[in-house]
Amino acid sequence: MATKSKSPKGKTKKKPAAKTVKAKPDAAEGLRDLFEDELKDIYGAEKALTKALPKMIRNATSEDLIDALTDHLDVTTRQVTRLEEVFESIGQKPQAKKCEAMSGLVKEAEEIMQETEKGVVRDAAIIMAGQKVEHYEIATYGTLCAFARTLGEETAASLLEETLTEEKDADNTLTQIALSSINLEASQVEEGVEEESAE
Ligand SMILES: [Fe+2]
Numbered sequence: 001m002a003t004k005s006k007s008p009k010g011k012t013k014k015k016p017a018a019k020t021v022k023a024k025p026d027a028a029e030g031l032r033d034l035f036e037d038e039l040k041d042i043y044g045a046e047k048a049l050t051k052a053l054p055k056m057i058r059n060a061t062s063e064d065l066i067d068a069l070t071d072h073l074d075v076t077t078r079q080v081t082r083l084e085e086v087f088e089s090i091g092q093k094p095q096a097k098k099c100e101a102m103s104g105l106v107k108e109a110e111e112i113m114q115e116t117e118k119g120v121v122r123d124a125a126i127i128m129a130g131q132k133v134e135h136y137e138i139a140t141y142g143t144l145c146a147f148a149r150t151l152g153e154e155t156a157a158s159l160l161e162e163t164l165t166e167e168k169d170a171d172n173t174l175t176q177i178a179l180s181s182i183n184l185e186a187s188q189v190e191e192g193v194e195e196e197s198a199e
Pocket residue numbers: 046076079137167
């Protein structure tokens with residue numbers, strides 16, 4: 001097999017220079033700037049989620065799932081307030097930025113609901129969409145906690161850690177609901193057959 005990196009004469013081809021991203025004029029200059037930017041992003045994300053969760057609740061049919069999502073909506077509302085405390089603890093005014101990732105995750109949740117009939121299969125889809133959101137939040141809060149600790153912002157770090165624990169709990173609850181009944185029930189729904197409303 002001929003190697004693509006060498007020309008027929010054995011000369012190494014010049015690789016095109018990889019393009020790097022040009023920084024915006026207001027780009028973060030240090031870890032503190034980056035920390036504050038990401039705080040604004042997750043603040044926007046949590047706010048967006050308080051608007052998206054009610055639709056997921058309305059579309060769910062399993063009582064366990066409805067309870068879990070309703071509970072997490074309350075938790076999310078408190079997380080918004082907790083983020084305001086985080087901003088305060090670092091001497092900043094709370095400011096929200098549109099979170100592109102959350103907006104994509106919410107859009108995907110809507111899509112997957114459109115692609116499933118209301119019932120256990122849609123419930124399984126809602127759990128999947130919900131867990132994608134939780135994993136995004138876990139990654140974000142984990143990083144923010146580490147940034148806060150490095151920056152010596154202990155109050156912010158412990159507030160963020162509280163939220164991180166809540167997100168992990170929500171993720172575990174969704175896993176349990178999926179594994180205890182919904183996935184199995186969804187697997188028994190025959191394609192092309194109307195779902196029975198009562199057991
Ligand atoms: Fe959250």
